[in-house]
Amino acid sequence: xSFYVVRVAVPVPLRRSFDxxxxxxxxRSDWQAxxxxxxxxxQQLLTAIVLSTETDTDVPxxxxxxxxxxxxxxxVLSAEQLQLGQWLSRYYHHSIGEVLELMLPALLRKGSSLxxxxxxxxxxxxxEQEPSLRGSQQQALWACFQQQPKWAHKALTSQGxxxxxxxxxxxLGLIEATRTLPVPELETELRxxxxxxxxxxxxxxxxxxxxxxxxxxxxxxxxGSGKTEVYLQLIAAALERGEQVMVLVPEIGLxxxxxxxxxxxxxxxxxxxHSGLNDRERLQAWSLCRNxxxxxxIGTRSAVFTPMPELGLIVLDEExxxxxxxxxxxxxSARDFALVRAxxxxxPVLLGSATPAxxxxxxxxxxxxxxxxxxxxxxxxxxxxxxxxxxLHQPLTFGLAQPVLANIQKHVEAxxxxxxxxxRRGYAPLFAxxxxxxLAECQHCDARMTLHQSPLRLHCHHCDxxxxxxxxxxxxxxxxxxxxxxxxxxLAEDLAVLFPYIPITRVDRDTARTRNAFEExxxxxxxxxxxxxIGTxxxxxxxxxxAVTMVVILDADAGLFSADFRGMEHTAQLVLQVAGRAGRAExxxxxxxxxxxxxHPQLNLLINDGYHALAQTLLKERLHQQLPPHGYMAILRAExxxxxxxxxxxxxxxxxLQQISTPIQVSDGPxxxxxxxxxxxxxxxxxxxxxxxxQLFSPERGGLHSKLDPLIDYLQSLKGFHQVRWHLDIDPTDxx
Ligand code: ADP
Ligand code: ZN
Ligand code: ZN
Numbered sequence: 203x204s205f206y207v208v209r210v211a212v213p214v215p216l217r218r219s220f221d222x223x224x225x226x227x228x229x230r231s232d233w234q235a236x237x238x239x240x241x242x243x244x245q246q247l248l249t250a251i252v253l254s255t256e257t258d259t260d261v262p263x264x265x266x267x268x269x270x271x272x273x274x275x276x277x278v279l280s281a282e283q284l285q286l287g288q289w290l291s292r293y294y295h296h297s298i299g300e301v302l303e304l305m306l307p308a309l310l311r312k313g314s315s316l317x318x319x320x321x322x323x324x325x326x327x328x329x330e331q332e333p334s335l336r337g338s339q340q341q342a343l344w345a346c347f348q349q350q351p352k353w354a355h356k357a358l359t360s361q362g363x364x365x366x367x368x369x370x371x372x373x374l375g376l377i378e379a380t381r382t383l384p385v386p387e388l389e390t391e392l393r394x395x396x397x398x399x400x401x402x403x404x405x406x407x408x409x410x411x412x413x414x415x416x417x418x419x420x421x422x423x424x425x426g427s428g429k430t431e432v433y434l435q436l437i438a439a440a441l442e443r444g445e446q447v448m449v450l451v452p453e454i455g456l457x458x459x460x461x462x463x464x465x466x467x468x469x470x471x472x473x474x475x476h477s478g479l480n481d482r483e484r485l486q487a488w489s490l491c492r493n494x495x496x497x498x499x500i501g502t503r504s505a506v507f508t509p510m511p512e513l514g515l516i517v518l519d520e521e522x523x524x525x526x527x528x529x530x531x532x533x534x535s536a537r538d539f540a541l542v543r544a545x546x547x548x549x550p551v552l553l554g555s556a557t558p559a560x561x562x563x564x565x566x567x568x569x570x571x572x573x574x575x576x577x578x579x580x581x582x583x584x585x586x587x588x589x590x591x592x593x594l595h596q597p598l599t600f601g602l603a604q605p606v607l608a609n610i611q612k613h614v615e616a617x618x619x620x621x622x623x624x625x626r627r628g629y630a631p632l633f634a635x636x637x638x639x640x641l642a643e644c645q646h647c648d649a650r651m652t653l654h655q656s657p658l659r660l661h662c663h664h665c666d667x668x669x670x671x672x673x674x675x676x677x678x679x680x681x682x683x684x685x686x687x688x689x690x691x692x693l694a695e696d697l698a699v700l701f702p703y704i705p706i707t708r709v710d711r712d713t714a715r716t717r718n719a720f721e722e723x724x725x726x727x728x729x730x731x732x733x734x735x736i737g738t739x740x741x742x743x744x745x746x747x748x749a750v751t752m753v754v755i756l757d758a759d760a761g762l763f764s765a766d767f768r769g770m771e772h773t774a775q776l777v778l779q780v781a782g783r784a785g786r787a788e789x790x791x792x793x794x795x796x797x798x799x800x801x802h803p804q805l806n807l808l809i810n811d812g813y814h815a816l817a818q819t820l821l822k823e824r825l826h827q828q829l830p831p832h833g834y835m836a837i838l839r840a841e842x843x844x845x846x847x848x849x850x851x852x853x854x855x856x857x858x859l860q861q862i863s864t865p866i867q868v869s870d871g872p873x874x875x876x877x878x879x880x881x882x883x884x885x886x887x888x889x890x891x892x893x894x895x896x897q898l899f900s901p902e903r904g905g906l907h908s909k910l911d912p913l914i915d916y917l918q919s920l921k922g923f924h925q926v927r928w929h930l931d932i933d934p935t936d937x938x
Contacts, residue, residue: 204257207257208222208224213300213303225271235281236251236279236281241269249311250299273315282546283509286305287301290532296533304532309481309482322354325353339367344376347371395434395438401577405574413439413443413550417550430463431580434463437464445512446494448508449516452743456474457721459724474501475488503536518552518553520743523743529936560820560831586782588795610752618732619734619749619750619752623754624736626690627689627711629695631689632687635678637675647664659671690712691708704733707726727749750791753794755780764938768937807819839930841892843925848891849880849882852880859875863909877896878899880895881895
């Protein structure tokens with residue numbers, strides 16, 4: 203028997219593959235790329251993925267260790283997934299082992315069998331002639347098996363069939379016990395597609411011919427313009443072609459209402475993947491997509507990796523949303539990856555947003571993406587009127603200006619809902635001593651502790667550190683220590699005093715801690731009658747509040763002067779998103795933005811001329827400064843418990859990059875690699891670690907990426923930096 207090794211991807215940070223000897227008694231033909239194996243790696247036992255078998259290896263024969271066990275007979279990762287994994291690994295300069303691990307559901311990562319997804323069930327047996335069944339229930343049950351040969355026991359009982367009826371069919375030899383994947387139930391009453399308005403129709407007509415080939419499209423439509431209806435009708439066409447469809451939504455956009463809208467429209471199995479699923483349910487959803495049973499997948503960021511052998515369309519809603527970018531581990535963008543995946547599969551991608559990211563808009567404006575627009579609200583809803591309300595030198599009551607309060611009163615007295623957006627949870631952002639100026643600060647971060655009332659505590663929102671609330675100032679022992687400023691909790695308390703008869707619903711991460719709690723709050727909001735809604739971003743995204751006729755934005759100013767070059771873009775997106783909650787039904791809405799900077803030119807541009815006008819201006823600025831999307835960017839971040847070490851590491855990195863980038867300068871052309879830093883993060887110390895960053899810019903993607911592998915090799919070869927954690931962030935969305 204000739205010598206060979208099995209090359210595997212091990213989930214460790216090292217950016218390379220590892221060779222092992224095959225297990226005792228195995229044939230070379232037993233090994234297929236995409237199978238899982240158990241390996242001993244140092245002291246750990248890990249689940250690795252087979253990449254190939256090879257006849258030569260760099261590892262000396264004596265050092266080669268045998269694989270412990272092969273976990274799969276068939277690959278769990280398809281050739282396509284392995285290729286996509288290679289792309290991710292190359293593009294994000296990340297270990298192939300960790301990348302492939304990302305593509306597997308947790309149970310498979312831990313080494314469980316694919317069979318863990320199966321549940322007790324029944325399957326139809328071959329039979330010669332139609333059985334004669336007594337009783338309508340028996341017949342109804344048998345009809346289920348005509349429709350679909352395998353059923354999970356649970357799915358049948360939830361339709362009202364009893365175990366006795368199933369056993370009866372078994373006795374008749376019609377069905378037998380089996381293990382099966384639970385197929386999601388279908389909605390019995392379907393809704394018709396809406397007749398499209400002319401803009402929607404034009405968009406759909408342009409999108410339909412894209413099915414069957416790779417082409418990205420941007421559907422830019424104001425909130426409530428009926429983008430979802432266009433998605434639904436395009437999806438219908440893809441299903442009709444026998445294709446599977448992937449729908450990606452932001453983290454907080456995946457509510458039962460969203461899923462219900464799909465289920466009511468299509469009589470096909472739909473799975474949704476969200477944070478409320480346990481590991482087994484995730485494996486089931488993954489398996490149902492992988493074997494083609496599920497025809498539509500609705501999920502958040504990581505759902506983009508779900509195998510769909512008959513994928514025909516990817517829809518990514520609210521494509522500008524920050525949650526599509528993963529901010530730890532493999533720092534991938536699900537939007538960018540969706541494009542790569544669609545290209546490999548030769549299928550279209552539809553990106554939808556009222557406020558597209560400038561990167562996406564740039565691609566649409568330059569013709570790389572098909573650019574479709576919906577400018578009118580669908581149905582008879584009117585767009586909200588927006589105005590900036592200056593609070594400069596104005597007295598405020600509980601953070602609200604008099605005219606704003608008067609207007610809130612008018613709306614609730616008319617029986618309508620008012621939504622107040624304040625992006626600060628907790629009771630108060632500061633807890634301070636008026637006598638000596640002491641402020642409660644986090645001992646682990648350069649940050650203030652937020653005061654919370656229920657339960658009473660001081661809480662750092664950056665590292666989660668919590669402690670009790672002192673009754674006396676720890677510095678001067680004054681008993682006048684007090685809350686300063688306003689968060690959602692305090693605003694709700696204050697408004698309850700002002701409007702004692704109006705129900706108030708507060709939606710933030712404290713009140714909507716679980717999915718169920720969130721759903722209950724959303725249900726409250728759908729009760730008739732006046733109501734004041736107070737909320738953070740959670741309330742701003744993706745939900746329909748038809749009765750809201752006034753929106754107040756309390757603190758948009760913070761983003762106007764952000765050190766992040768995307769600060770204004772993000773502020774504009776948020777403002778419009780919040781504003782979009784108003785007047786979605788027949789009542790027109792109004793949006794009041796309280797600001798200290800009522801003459802801020804870009805804010806005015808946004809209010810008066812809309813997002814597109816602002817975006818054009820911002821794109822010009824970016825061009826001028828060679829910032830994305832007019833250039834490429836990566837950040838090398840480092841953090842350490844000692845202030846100087848992280849900075850030192852980045853200085854070395856900078857020196858190395860300068861050394862390897864002696865540019866062939868084209869006359870007057872832009873510099874191939876621009877380095878900025880190292881400099882400290884805005885909040886330098888977080889969770890006890892000092893954070894520094896080095897920013898890399900280049901007008902060319904290739905020029906930038908070619909430096910990164912040598913850089914990583916260099917960093918890994920450095921001695922004396924064990925205490926420093928570092929990582930590369932490609933196309934970072936968070937730059938402060
Ligand atoms: P978006 O996704 O752009 O925010 P939606 O698709 O959710 O917009 O549509 C907003 C509202 O308008 C929904 O209540 C939807 O049912 C309704 N709507 C959408 N398209 C039409 C149409 N062609 N005719 C009537 N109502 C429509
Ligand atoms: Zn004091
Ligand atoms: Zn902290």
